[in-house]
Amino acid sequence: MNERQETIAKRLDPQANAELWGNWKWQLRNCIRSVEIFEEVLGITFSDAERAVLQTTVQRFPLSITPYYASLIDPEHYREDPVFKQAFPMPQELHVQQYDMADPLTEDDDSPVPGITHRYPDRVLFHVSNVCSMYCRHCTRKRKVGDVESVPTKQTLQEGIQYIRATPAVRDVLLSGGDPFLLSNAQLEWLLQEITAIPHVEIVRIGTRTPVVLPSRITQELVTMLKQFQPLWVNVHFNHPKELTAESAAAVAKLADAGFPLGNQSVLLAGVNDSVAIMKRLVHQLVKHRIRPYYMYQCDLSEGLAHFRTPVGKGIEIMENLIGHTSGLCVPTYVIDAPGGGGKIPILPNYILSWSTNKVVLRNYEGVITTYQEPERYQVTRSDQPWDEAMGDTQATHPVGVGRLLSDDDTAISLVPENNDRMGRRNGRG
Numbered sequence: 001m002n003e004r005q006e007t008i009a010k011r012l013d014p015q016a017n018a019e020l021w022g023n024w025k026w027q028l029r030n031c032i033r034s035v036e037i038f039e040e041v042l043g044i045t046f047s048d049a050e051r052a053v054l055q056t057t058v059q060r061f062p063l064s065i066t067p068y069y070a071s072l073i074d075p076e077h078y079r080e081d082p083v084f085k086q087a088f089p090m091p092q093e094l095h096v097q098q099y100d101m102a103d104p105l106t107e108d109d110d111s112p113v114p115g116i117t118h119r120y121p122d123r124v125l126f127h128v129s130n131v132c133s134m135y136c137r138h139c140t141r142k143r144k145v146g147d148v149e150s151v152p153t154k155q156t157l158q159e160g161i162q163y164i165r166a167t168p169a170v171r172d173v174l175l176s177g178g179d180p181f182l183l184s185n186a187q188l189e190w191l192l193q194e195i196t197a198i199p200h201v202e203i204v205r206i207g208t209r210t211p212v213v214l215p216s217r218i219t220q221e222l223v224t225m226l227k228q229f230q231p232l233w234v235n236v237h238f239n240h241p242k243e244l245t246a247e248s249a250a251a252v253a254k255l256a257d258a259g260f261p262l263g264n265q266s267v268l269l270a271g272v273n274d275s276v277a278i279m280k281r282l283v284h285q286l287v288k289h290r291i292r293p294y295y296m297y298q299c300d301l302s303e304g305l306a307h308f309r310t311p312v313g314k315g316i317e318i319m320e321n322l323i324g325h326t327s328g329l330c331v332p333t334y335v336i337d338a339p340g341g342g343g344k345i346p347i348l349p350n351y352i353l354s355w356s357t358n359k360v361v362l363r364n365y366e367g368v369i370t371t372y373q374e375p376e377r378y379q380v381t382r383s384d385q386p387w388d389e390a391m392g393d394t395q396a397t398h399p400v401g402v403g404r405l406l407s408d409d410d411t412a413i414s415l416v417p418e419n420n421d422r423m424g425r426r427n428g429r430g
Contacts, residue, residue, distance in 0.1 A: 106341030129178035324365025
């Protein structure tokens with residue numbers, strides 16, 4: 001507990017000490033939920049006009065910051081501070097653009113039962129909690145923040161489990177929210193017992209921001225309970241090197257030491273991490289702490305996030321300066337989560353310059369142009385051999401999209417958009 005943390009703790013609770021500061025339940029009880037308390041705790045004073053606008057923002061998009069995360073803010077230069085920008089409401093959030101959407105990823109439309117989003121063939125996202133220790137200002141699910149009616153009941157969770165049980169194609173379940181680690185150990189254990197008992201579920205993943213904003217939640221009791229359910233993967237959400245503190249490092253070390261593979265999902269945010277130098281420092285620090293950079297997301301089109309969005313070109317620039325310039329282990333996949341529910345679309349710089357019948361012309365990270373010789377003879381491997389059947393792959397799926405056009409086992413020669421005018425005329429509709 002450093003001096004700044006002690007000052008914040010005492011301002012929130014005169015009885016606070018290092019033991020309480022390190023207790024995640026104390027942290028939750030003392031979350032900063034108003035502009036006035038934030039001013040008092042951080043020693044910051046807003047003008048009356050600014051405070052009035054901030055109050056209006058909080059009425060629409062609620063405020064909640066853990067004391068721990070607030071302690072990372074530099075009160076002397078808070079307006080430029082990357083932690084402040086992620087945690088504290090800004091008037092720009094009220095500037096909803098015409099292309100902003102409450103549910104840009106159409107999660108609700110891809111929900112066969114409450115709590116389940118089934119977008120990809122072999123995996124589902126399971127919304128198991130609507131509670132977060134901190135309300136990130138860039139949250140793609142801002143529509144649900146603070147909405148008590150969105151908190152899943154046990155009956156809702158049971159319906160989701162039943163859907164997974166009745167859908168053999170699902171081999172991968174991602175627990176999300178909210179934050180699953182804001183459930184009690186007993187609740188989380190019950191969920192994991194139910195899900196991992198389903199024969200066709202091969203892995204479970206948990207998405208959490210607690211190691212970043214509430215590292216004290218990663219207790220030894222939690223880790224011991226989770227170890228029952230291997231293989232279990234944990235994805236965390238660090239956006240800036242400043243968030244990798246001694247406390248957060250200790251939290252992720254407990255998870256890594258317990259054998260959980262760790263991945264990180266960052267969001268590219270204007271004024272926070274939209275810099276080659278910052279992103280390179282972040283991915284290096286992540287790998288140092290045994291966290292694999294997994295995704296770098298383009299900021300979604302959720303309501304009130306316009307001030308956080310960068311041009312896609314900024315993300316390409318960052319990737320251009322990561323790929324080849326540092327270890328492949330440090331390079332995340334840059335994705336746009338397609339509006340309308342199209343899923344994650346990877347975005348990369350162009351490395352194939354051209355190709356012919358026998359050669360592919362490529363360039364590397366230095367700008368060196370080279371060629372790759374294609375094989376003169378190539379025999380396609382068939383997928384209907386006896387040994388393939390003997391391996392018992394009961395989850396094989398037929399190709400879709402462009403993969404269908406590339407398949408040697410499919411007769412499709414084109415993909416035609418729905419309501420295509422030319423096809424309509426052929427069929428007598430136009």
